[in-house]
Amino acid sequence: MAVVMRARLALALLGVAGCAALHPTGASRLVASRAVPRASRARMELAQAGAGDANERIGEMIGSNKIMVFMKGSKLMPQCGFSNAVVQVFNSLKVPYATFDVLSDPDIRQGIKEYSSWPTIPQVYVDGEFIGGCDIVVEMYQKGELQELAARVSAE
Amino acid sequence: MSTAGAPGPVAAAIAQKLSAAFVPVHLEVRNESASHNVPPGSETHFKVVIVSDKFEGAKLLDRHRVVNSALASELSGDVHALSIVAKSPSQWAQSSDVAPSPKCLGGSKK
Numbered sequence: 001m002a003v004v005m006r007a008r009l010a011l012a013l014l015g016v017a018g019c020a021a022l023h024p025t026g027a028s029r030l031v032a033s034r035a036v037p038r039a040s041r042a043r044m045e046l047a048q049a050g051a052g053d054a055n056e057r058i059g060e061m062i063g064s065n066k067i068m069v070f071m072k073g074s075k076l077m078p079q080c081g082f083s084n085a086v087v088q089v090f091n092s093l094k095v096p097y098a099t100f101d102v103l104s105d106p107d108i109r110q111g112i113k114e115y116s117s118w119p120t121i122p123q124v125y126v127d128g129e130f131i132g133g134c135d136i137v138v139e140m141y142q143k144g145e146l147q148e149l150a151a152r153v154s155a156e
Numbered sequence: 157m158s159t160a161g162a163p164g165p166v167a168a169a170i171a172q173k174l175s176a177a178f179v180p181v182h183l184e185v186r187n188e189s190a191s192h193n194v195p196p197g198s199e200t201h202f203k204v205v206i207v208s209d210k211f212e213g214a215k216l217l218d219r220h221r222v223v224n225s226a227l228a229s230e231l232s233g234d235v236h237a238l239s240i241v242a243k244s245p246s247q248w249a250q251s252s253d254v255a256p257s258p259k260c261l262g263g264s265k266k
Contacts, residue, residue, distance in 0.1 A: 073261070078261055079261055080260070080261050081257070081258030081259045081260050082237065082239075082257075083261075084258060084261055085258040117221070118221075118224065119224050119228070119231040119232070119238075120224075120231070120236075120237065130217070131217070132216070132217050132220060133220070134239070134258070135220065135239055135240050135241070136216055136217060136220060138255065140216070
């Protein structure tokens with residue numbers, strides 16, 4: 001079973017070439033900006049998008065979602081191969097997870113790099129703890145560690 | 157070292173910094189920019205495979221953090237994608253498989 005799932009994932013990871021033309025960035029931005037709570041957006045305007053506000057919003061997101069993925073694009077339309085790989089991994093685990101499209105918000109895009117002291121996107125938090133980016137998520141998945149972690153936090 | 161021709165200046169700087177920081181027993185710096193939506197000859201997307209005694213006993217996240225730190229100036233400059241395989245010699249002996257990097261989806265403009 002696990003072998004079959006891994007083989008399927010490998011196909012999913014490798015079989016994404018040529019999708020870019022179907023994914024105009026404008027569409028994903030529209031979807032993602034709708035995902036930002038109105039209250040957060042209003043607060044951002046009040047605070048003139050200060051760094052403190054970005055940190056607060058990041059803290060809220062990782063605090064209220066057991067698995068939180070900061071990525072380029074959305075679950076349905078990832079805009080980067082690394083982000084897509086992370087989405088494919090979590091989809092295959094069949095656990096609930098939330099995503100935020102950093103392309104929709106320059107403050108979060110920059111803010112998350114400082115928040116995690118991590119220079120690249122995607123970034124994954126599980127149970128409030130920084131796990132890493134695409135390479136780490138895929139390696140943990142291949143070792144079976146991610147499945148255990150995801151099952152544990154989802155059961156809580 | 158790079159996928160085509162001689163390494164460019166960024167690839168050379170990455171190799172030099174990683175060699176100095178980790179004294180690796182194995183080091184590959186692959187310029188994967190050609191697979192991405194950037195002009196020919198770009199040095200924007202890299203994969204590094206690095207095997208060093210310094211990674212012995214270090215957690216996966218920490219191994220990646222120290223590699224990112226060593227290349228902080230590149231990552232805050234032109235390099236916007238860095239895939240890392242960082243292993244200790246004993247881990248490398250167990251498996252020297254290097255997974256292919258994901259294909260570009262075209263939307264990750266800097």
